[in-house]
Amino acid sequence: MSKTILITGGAGFIGSHVVRLFVNKYPDYTIVNLDKLTYAGNLENLRDIENSENYIFEKGDIVDEGYIKSLFTKYAFDGVIHLAAESHVDRSITNPMEFIMTNVVGTVNLLNAAKNAWKGNEEGKLFYHVSTDEVYGSLGDTGLFLETTPYDPQSPYSSSKASSDHFVRAYGNTYGMPFVISNCSNNYGPNQFPEKLLPLFINNIRNGKALPVYGDGKFTRDWLYVVDHAIAIDKIYHDGKNGETYNIGGFNEWTNIDLIKVLCKQMDIALGNEAGTAEGLITYVKDRPGHDKRYAIDANKLKNEMGWEPSLQFEEGLAKTIAWYLANEEWMDNITSGDYQNYYKEQYS
Ligand code: NAD
Ligand code: TYD
Numbered sequence: 001m002s003k004t005i006l007i008t009g010g011a012g013f014i015g016s017h018v019v020r021l022f023v024n025k026y027p028d029y030t031i032v033n034l035d036k037l038t039y040a041g042n043l044e045n046l047r048d049i050e051n052s053e054n055y056i057f058e059k060g061d062i063v064d065e066g067y068i069k070s071l072f073t074k075y076a077f078d079g080v081i082h083l084a085a086e087s088h089v090d091r092s093i094t095n096p097m098e099f100i101m102t103n104v105v106g107t108v109n110l111l112n113a114a115k116n117a118w119k120g121n122e123e124g125k126l127f128y129h130v131s132t133d134e135v136y137g138s139l140g141d142t143g144l145f146l147e148t149t150p151y152d153p154q155s156p157y158s159s160s161k162a163s164s165d166h167f168v169r170a171y172g173n174t175y176g177m178p179f180v181i182s183n184c185s186n187n188y189g190p191n192q193f194p195e196k197l198l199p200l201f202i203n204n205i206r207n208g209k210a211l212p213v214y215g216d217g218k219f220t221r222d223w224l225y226v227v228d229h230a231i232a233i234d235k236i237y238h239d240g241k242n243g244e245t246y247n248i249g250g251f252n253e254w255t256n257i258d259l260i261k262v263l264c265k266q267m268d269i270a271l272g273n274e275a276g277t278a279e280g281l282i283t284y285v286k287d288r289p290g291h292d293k294r295y296a297i298d299a300n301k302l303k304n305e306m307g308w309e310p311s312l313q314f315e316e317g318l319a320k321t322i323a324w325y326l327a328n329e330e331w332m333d334n335i336t337s338g339d340y341q342n343y344y345k346e347q348y349s
Contacts, residue, residue, distance in 0.1 A: 002028040006077045008062055008110065009084030011035035013192040014130070016045035017230040018081060023049045025234070030054050032075055035084065036061045039339060044331055045191045062106030072113040079126040080114055081237060082107065085161070088195050089134075090347055092157035093289060103160035104167070111171045118177075127179040128237050129168040133222070133247065134158035135183060138292035145183070145297045147245045154292055172243050180240040182233065184248040185297045188317065189226035190324040194336060195343065198318075201260060202325045203332055205267045205278045212348050215287030217257030220294040224250035225317035228310045235306045249297030250310050263318065270322050285348070 005022065009015040010033030022031050035041045037059055049055055060067050062084050084106065086092065086099045111127065118125045136145040137152030153162040171177040192199045201211050232248045240246060254262075264278035271277075302308045312320070325332060 002030070003078040004030040004032065004075050005079045005081060006032050006034060006071070006075070007081045007083065008034045009041070009082070010057075011037055011041035011043055011045060012083065012087070013040070013045075013189075014187055014226055014229055015083040016042075016191055017189070017226050018083065018233050019046060019055070020049055021227075021230045021234055023052050023055045027054055030056065030075075032056045032058060032071075032077070034058045034060055034062070034071065038086075039343075040087065040193045042191070042193075042335060044334070062109055063101050065109050065112075068109045068113045069116075072117040077114070077117065078124060079128065079237065080110060081128045081130065081233065082110055083130045086157070088193075089155050089157045090195070090288060092155055092160070094346075096156035096160075099156050099160040100163075103157075104163045107164035108167050111167060111177065115171060115175050115177055122176055122178050125178050126237065126242075127168065127171075127177055128233070128240075129165065129179060129181045130233065131165050131181055131183045132158065132161050133183050133185045133249065133295050133297050134292065135162040135165055136295075139294040139296055141294070143296070145247060145295070147183075147247055147301055154290055158292075169243075178242045180236055180242070180244055180246065182236055182246045182248050183297075184229055184232070185222035185224055185250060185295060187226045187229050188223055189321050190328070191331075192226070194332065194340070195347075197256065197259075198263065198321065199325065199332075201263055202267065202322060203336065205264070205281060206271070206326070206329070206332075209281065210283040211260065211264075211278075211281045212283055212285040213257060213260060214285060215291060217255065217260070217284065219256050219291060220253055220296065221256070221259075222249045222251075222253050222295055222297050223259070223314060224248065224252065224310060225312045225320075228312065231311070232302060232308050235308050236302070239306050246302045247297050247299050248302060248308075249299040250314070251299065252310070252314050253296050254314075262315065263322075266315075266318055266322055270326055
């Protein structure tokens with residue numbers, strides 16, 4: 001059945017993988033990618049599908065209420081997959097207001113536009129809100145986040161995402177908006193902006209630069225290959241139940257320092273360097289303020305209800321990721337040449 005789906009943030013890291021999957025898998029769907037092209041948005045991520053007949057790019061800002069309204073008039077959307085966001089915790093510490101505007105106000109603008117467009121005709125419509133496990137807060141040494149875990153966000157980023165999740169549920173409850181929400185753990189893979197741990201460290205190793213490990217490095221995250229996240233989003237979009245939340249995770253917990261050491265070993269091999277070269281770049285730096293100790297996610301609801309599981313073992317996913325960055329050095333050099341240098345200086349000097 002043909003559908004017109006709005007994907008927001010489709011020029012970003014995860015969004016570009018979701019757009020690619022939908023454009024290639026559903027030739028009968030029209031996929032409209034709305035993206036502001038902030039520092040994190042990059043149309044290079046979508047070169048391979050940009051000329052597909054079922055793909056349209058719209059440059060715009062979800063914070064612009066009038067523009068969002070006009071987009072819903074221009075296209076009769078059957079669904080929204082909402083990924084556009086400010087996504088980096090460190091930037092949220094420096095500039096929380098940007099996160100409130102895009103993540104909260106932008107989401108409510110989209111909800112209002114969808115509510116008005118779908119009023120009385122909600123059957124078959126869906127607002128899919130893509131969120132993070134960080135809304136649940138920080139765990140001690142044990143335990144896992146379940147879909148029922150109370151929200152306890154600790155950073156400006158996670159607070160803005162938690163707020164947007166609440167608004168989506170409120171629109172479901174108050175106005176009958178058909179919705180699903182998924183909360184995913186840390187993603188890694190091709191096309192991730194080098195402010196996040198793995199691409200930043202891959203780029204630094206490639207350039208022989210220090211690897212800035214925050215605090216004692218004993219912070220734990222669950223890691224999922226980005227294509228597996230996109231596959232989960234596809235399943236949930238089509239088979240998820242209205243009003244439900246699904247946790248997505250890799251069943252793959254690492255302390256930062258252990259993960260960095262595996263990365264260093266694989267990078268030495270990939271670059272043909274002597275063993276131990278990359279590890280020699282590890283430098284412990286001042287901790288992130290309010291740094292969440294541990295995230296760990298129970299993704300069994302998704303596994304049991306929809307048969308979704310991560311398709312890759314971590315070492316395999318990491319090797320593919322490293323191979324991609326080394327084969328796409330121009331992609332990295334283009335985005336690290338301009339403003340990135342200022343960001344890097346402010347964040348790490
Ligand atoms: P990203 O920062 O790589 O991409 C965000 C995209 O949104 C960019 O293309 C940017 O241009 C666009 N954007 C930002 N502000 C906008 C605005 N006002 N209007 C329109 N477009 C705008 O982010 P990502 O890592 O791909 O994350 C995508 C989504 O997934 C986010 O909602 C994030 O909270 C969520 N998420 C991310 C992770 C992760 O590990 N990266 C994990 C779980 C959930
Ligand atoms: P990040 O990729 O920013 O994701 P998040 O904070 O959303 O989990 O960071 C992952 C982990 O790596 C987190 O514990 C912070 C740590 N980290 C560093 O030690 N050094 C760095 O330069 C960065 C960017 C992150």
